[in-house]
Amino acid sequence: MSKKKYAVAIRDVIAEEMRSDERVFVMGEDIGALGGVFGCTRGLQKEFGTLRVLDTPISESGFVGIGIGAALTGMRPVIDFMYLDFVYVAMDQLLNQAAKLRYMYGGRASLPLVIRGQQGVGRGNAGTHSQSIEAFFTHIPGFKVVMPSNAYDAAGLLRTAIRENNPVMFIEHKALYIQTEEVPDDPDFMIPFGQAAVKRSGSDATIVATSLMVSRALEAAERLAEEGIEVEVIDPRTLIPFDIDTVITSVKKTGRALVVHEAHKNNGPGSEIASQIMEKGFRYLDAPVARLGAKACTLPFSLVLENAVVPSVEDIIQSVHEICYH
Amino acid sequence: MSKKKYAVAIRDVIAEEMRSDERVFVMGEDIGALGGVFGCTRGLQKEFGTLRVLDTPISESGFVGIGIGAALTGMRPVIDFMYLDFVYVAMDQLLNQAAKLRYMYGGRASLPLVIRGQQGVGRGNAGTHSQSIEAFFTHIPGFKVVMPSNAYDAAGLLRTAIRENNPVMFIEHKALYIQTEEVPDDPDFMIPFGQAAVKRSGSDATIVATSLMVSRALEAAERLAEEGIEVEVIDPRTLIPFDIDTVITSVKKTGRALVVHEAHKNNGPGSEIASQIMEKGFRYLDAPVARLGAKACTLPFSLVLENAVVPSVEDIIQSVHEICYH
Amino acid sequence: MDKQTILNVHETMLVIRKFEERALNLFETNKLRGSVHLSIGQEAVAATVGAYLRDEDYITSTHRGHGHAIAKGARADRAMAELMGKVTGYCGGRGGSMHIADVDKGNLGANAIVGGGIPHAAGAALSAKMRGTDQVAVTFFGDGASNEGIFHETLNMASIWKLPVIFICENNLYGMTTNVERVTSVKDIAVRGAAYDIPGVVVDGNDVFSVEKAFKKALKRAKAGDGPTLIEAKTYRWKGHWTGDPEMYRSRDEVSSWKEKCPILRLEAHMIENQLLTEEQIRTKHQEIDQLIDEAERFALESPEPDPSTVLDNVFDEGDQ
Amino acid sequence: MDKQTILNVHETMLVIRKFEERALNLFETNKLRGSVHLSIGQEAVAATVGAYLRDEDYITSTHRGHGHAIAKGARADRAMAELMGKVTGYCGGRGGSMHIADVDKGNLGANAIVGGGIPHAAGAALSAKMRGTDQVAVTFFGDGASNEGIFHETLNMASIWKLPVIFICENNLYGMTTNVERVTSVKDIAVRGAAYDIPGVVVDGNDVFSVEKAFKKALKRAKAGDGPTLIEAKTYRWKGHWTGDPEMYRSRDEVSSWKEKCPILRLEAHMIENQLLTEEQIRTKHQEIDQLIDEAERFALESPEPDPSTVLDNVFDEGDQ
């Protein structure tokens, strides 16, 4: 085990995979000399050269397409998106191409392709640099969708992603990069997709939380414990595939559930999770499944406004109260 | 009243609005001489000239952006998308720009902009020409989202859309263009956004269905009536804003609900609707809210496969059985 | 072009022509459905390029892609089966006409999104460069596609990274119903190469020798590590954009003037003149290909429909890497 | 350039320079946060263009947009308030530095997406053409933005429709940390105009007269209905891409050589030489602007934060059309 920052855990896994597999390469904007805006590719260009750590022009649609062509022909690209919000300019290559080609080709091609990027609030970047947009990739079939909430998971899931034969959206969070955790040194340390982590156990309510919201849910749980409400907190870690079994097992016990994410509540990933909990756990539910997500407006620049949009610890506590005293 | 095809109803409203408001113009690919692949702009270029019925190059991202610039400066563009699947190449201009500019500018700008396009199955166009993708626009705030299921609604809602001061996604269905209905001749006939239509009343279960699925739901309802199950069928007509009140009123009566759409079930618009029904109608529910949508795979070309992916009348009947005999 | 290559190109053109004529016929008799875009009249481009590519080289193609697939070695029977959505088709009926692919044989796929396949070829070229092979990638696209942003982005990257990729724009004068001049700011799309420091060259797309000359030069340049070339082949599609197109955007005269420039008749005249084949031998060749297409049609018609219970297969690759 | 215009341009440059120096200072003392991109060193472009635009003309801008906004008439106080997210800011604190807009005054907005604002200017130009006015639209963007697809798409449409729009590429040699040469296939981005039949011209972006000459010509062309012009202004940003940029991608020497080409000092030398202002008068002008910026800072600091209960306002325009 070594204590590592989330960003460093990511960098190290990329480096190790590049060392052990010549087909792995990274491409993106400002990943070379700078090592990425968040340091996730720091030092790699020095070690692997300018071809395997390929600085691109500001041409996201084009370079995602180039990554697809490379993935179809024997390479394993890891594409760096700096801010995930920029995927909008490359959406066709992601959702009409990467997600669909294998299926449309009757399974006669594979696309080992990782798209990495960070999202969320935390740096005052305003509306087009603070979004949480995993729902696009949970809606259109073809991507695995990964959302590590800590350095340990980031390392284990990223290695799985790079060794996976399918397109993976690997969604980091800008506010987590400096988060530190013990990370295994095992160069084959992997966390399988589709296995939720129960971060805290409890008998009164279940919270399903992703990414940055996991820590807020845990903080809310501590405070709720003081009033005698014991909350179970589950981090699904991957949205596609989604470990509904662990969630239902918990709901069987608690009878109450809240889903919390930073993406907009309206038609957000929580809508799917809440619907599945209802479908598979209806008879255990003592209250409707609650959802928390960003309010239905663009993320504002002002910090006081931003704080009013994204779920806070207080919002989570209040929501748990509502489902517990339903 | 005049009997009109859905496509003609759309064409006529555009023409009338162009006659009465000089600021309205249309742009898109092959809309001029051809009048659009589905005839929705037929004859307009002859009447209004090549500037107000502007044929564009195949540059969707650019021309949506040009529409935005025109909308910000006093015009009211109606942009034709031929196949809505092509919005992926223009997603940044839609979701980071059109949806957000007014908010990011502190409300000091308006964007009267209609994006029209058709989606869905029906012509054997395979994976990138058969999708139903309204969920993108219900998730990212900033668009009104309209899904007319018949010529009457298409006319009334399109006029509202063109006179609206906000970006509107006006989502047609390729299989509905030849559907015929009585349409009012009143040049001010408008249907307000956010008012669901109860297409059939019933006491045993509520079906919320959109677009092409409305007719399938009605057909299923007729067949279910034969077995004594009376289904209420609600067409929300607009997803943003969404008329949850009409749905809850129905669920109060029936205690059971099914949501049916052609978009993928996973994280589809039905997830949001089902979650809202649970949140606001939990105590009336005798069964979990069921959802039907396209299966979690790319739309296949083969007709037998396509039919296996999109909800059929039989699927709807089966789903209603499940919630009724829960 | 040596004799054998000429014979190959001639045969490929015949297969494309007759395959598509048959597809049209099957469409009109309701034996196949969906979007079927024919390249009849444009065969010289695909056939000539295909003749100079090896199995290990790559192509990407468009919605109008039957010709490119055949020129890259696709079998008429499996291609026809795909047009009918049959399980024996190249994509098992999942893709249809607009997505015929054979990745193992270097056909990275037709693409129903205009411009969508352009960067895939550049990516295959990057991959070849990274893997240290001498493979070359070719991407076919239309005049209309040259106005999509992805054309611009890809040419720039191909140039700065000196990728072994060849951009072939088949300028058939129309994007759907729209004349290229009405929507494209330059007369020759080839001049856009200069915006990326890429040589741009215009060729007669109905003349195999004109295509050959430019393509060979581009191949040499690509293999030498000097980077991409943009070739604009001026040509014409004889049929409507889609089956059923009323074609009100062009005159009968225009169509028939281009039919006079038929690339197949032109090559056949050359073959006769240079005594490569007699008229008799050409007629025999036509009959051979007719039989091949009959066989392809029979194969496709007799092939089974996909099994609906397999519809969720192959969303993901569940195998080991 | 007549005397009054020179004085205006000089004043505008000073406001931009001092506004941004102050913004940097406020950022470093934690009085403002977020993404703040400074155009210090590039002021000549914005100020000169702004001097020739009327209120009714339009601009669109970028993440590095303070200068463009000020040159189009933005008040320093409301702009500074926006950088602090205050309710008195141009966007009521919703947009921040990267989205300053004043649509009624023709500033259609800064844009945090590289290339995102380019088509908006073309759209405003189309709108002017449709409404029959003689308004002109200008879009500013960087060297990096010229590799985005939307640049290509917009230039093509602007050309075919002969829109009164002027494309101004501020080539400051870097996109973030990346030297333009490493990612751009041509030395002069201006040559890309030819790919759209648009005149492309390179100017010295640190020299107001060089910018003036090209811009006036472009204005004339636009107003005559002859269509767009692409102007590439070679310039340099003195500060890091973002506040805190370690700037390992360029040498101190390079930075100081460009500081010697300071557009403000250059214009001031010209003014003294031509007796437009004395050194004394210039000093007084500087003090005046310092005071303006002091005032702007005070205004911004004293302005209230937005009320969180208003956060859902203005997603939609609920008013009549």
Ligand SMILES: Cc1ncc(C[n+]2csc(CCOP(=O)(O)OP(=O)(O)O)c2C)c(N)n1
């Ligand atoms: C992104 C996108 N926009 C529009 C279309 C609809 N469309 C299909 S083919 C076509 C015309 C293409 O013209 P061109 O590139 O010249 O190719 P050609 O059909 O002439 O071979 C259009 C507009 C599409 N498939 N994809």
Ligand SMILES: Cc1ncc(C[n+]2csc(CCOP(=O)(O)OP(=O)(O)O)c2C)c(N)n1
């Ligand atoms: C679509 C998109 N991709 C990437 C970015 C991140 N980004 C912000 S500024 C910038 C560099 C822009 O360079 P240039 O266009 O030369 O403008 P400059 O910053 O030099 O003024 C990048 C890559 C972005 N904001 N939007």
Ligand SMILES: [Mg+2]
């Ligand atoms: Mg064409």
Ligand SMILES: [Mg+2]
């Ligand atoms: Mg720059």
